[in-house]
Amino acid sequence: DPLLMDLLRIAIQKSGRLSEDSLNLFKECGIKFDSGTGRLKTTSNNFPAEFLFLRDDDIPGYVEDGVADIGIVGENVHVETGRHVEVVKKLGFSKCRLSIAIPRGESYGGVQELQGKAIATSYPTILGNFLKENGITADIHEISGSVEIAPSIGLAHAVCDIVSSGSTLLANGLKEVEVIFRSEAVMIGSEKLSDAKRSILSKLLFRIQAVQTAKN
Ligand code: PRT
Ligand code: ZN
Structure with missing residues (x-):
């Protein structure tokens, strides 16, 4: 039936x-x-x-x-x-990746440089786990959208967001420095x-x- x-x-x-x-x-x-x-x-x-x-x-x-x-x-x-x-x-x-990006003009010598920095993201859990695994204490600013604009408006030093082609990062003057998750x-x-x-x-x-x- x-x-x-x-x-x-x-x-x-x-x-x-x-x-x-x-x-x-x-x-x-x-x-x-x-x-x-x-x-x-x-x-x-x-x-x-x-x-x-x-x-x-x-x-x-x-x-x-x-x-x-x-x-x-x-x-x-x-x-x-x-x-x-x-x-x-x-x-x-x-397919995409979750990456940390910083202003293009800044140098990057490794994950320890994120110590004490403010990082804007919509993925506080995945970012928090990554930082913890690397022994880094940073200030996670959770925002729900338009994460890439955070550094240019003084809201954060770095961002952690989804990247596919990379053109959004480029358009916002950012460069990808760490891939923390592949999806x-x-x-x-x-x-x-x-x-x-x-x-x-x-x-x-x-x-x-x-x-x-x-x-x-
Ligand atoms: O409305 P709803 O809540 O259902 O949708 P959403 O807006 O939250 O999600 P949506 O449709 O944007 O994405 C759904 C899923 O697609 C994500 O959870 C990822 O698993 C996957 N995906 C693949 C992406 C991308 N590629 C992607 N490029 N999700 C988001 N982006 C965004 C990213 O946030 C950034 O702003 O695109 C921008 C970067 O793209 P590039 O190509 O410039 O690097
Ligand atoms: Zn959604």
């Missing part, structure tokens, strides 16, 4: 750098659903799955709480939020899935594997 069938609830980013590749992943697996603009929730008509379209930052919490069964986020968001979820699969897209999109999953949902997830992973094998 299809009405009694379990649905795997999948959380993906509503609109942003993960959205297109996340949608494509399911499309390539032959899973059909309507992702039309403005929809926050939709059910596939040929696979037992329901899709929730959310802000990426909210996805790990929803998966931990069981509101969603699995989700797709950047590893940077997964590690920073520190929620109790499993990494089910690395997906290979949205790609990952599928995260709840630690307490029912057997029925686990079996839907296995079917999904089998299809993803087939798509990835066909590509290589």
Whole structure:
């Protein structure tokens, strides 16, 4: 009876750098659903799955709480939020790095130069861990966006932010001096899935594997 069938609830980013590749992943697996603009929730008509379209930052919490069964986020968001979820699969897209950058004109002789400095970031946990591992005490200024402008307005000496091409750093007169974390999109999953949902997830992973094998 299809009405009694379990649905795997999948959380993906509503609109942003993960959205297109996340949608494509399911499309390539032959899973059909309507992702039309403005929809926050939709059910596939040929696979037992329901899709929730959310802000990426909210996805790990929803998966931990069981509101969603699995989700797709950047590893940077997964590690920073520190929620109790499993990494089910690395997906290979949205690759980027989390780096420390300083004003281009300044010299840099190593991580000890960050001692006592103010560093602006949206990733206080990952940065804090890096500094701790290196025995550095610095002043972490948490800001939620436009981190790269912090040094030029006197808010911080350095920044720690996501870098992809490097052009944002360049445009703001900064240079990358330490790569502290490398990230790609990952599928995260709840630690307490029912057997029925686990079996839907296995079917999904089998299809993803087939798509990835066909590509290589
Ligand atoms: O609205 P919502 O909260 O869902 O989205 P968001 O704005 O928080 O995230 P979004 O869509 O920008 O990024 C989603 C994920 O994509 C991130 O968590 C990363 O895992 C990954 N990703 C890959 C990136 C980048 N590349 C990237 N370049 N995330 C952000 N950037 C930003 C970065 O913050 C910086 O401002 O782009 C700028 C640097 O890019 P370059 O190319 O100039 O170096
Ligand atoms: Zn976000």
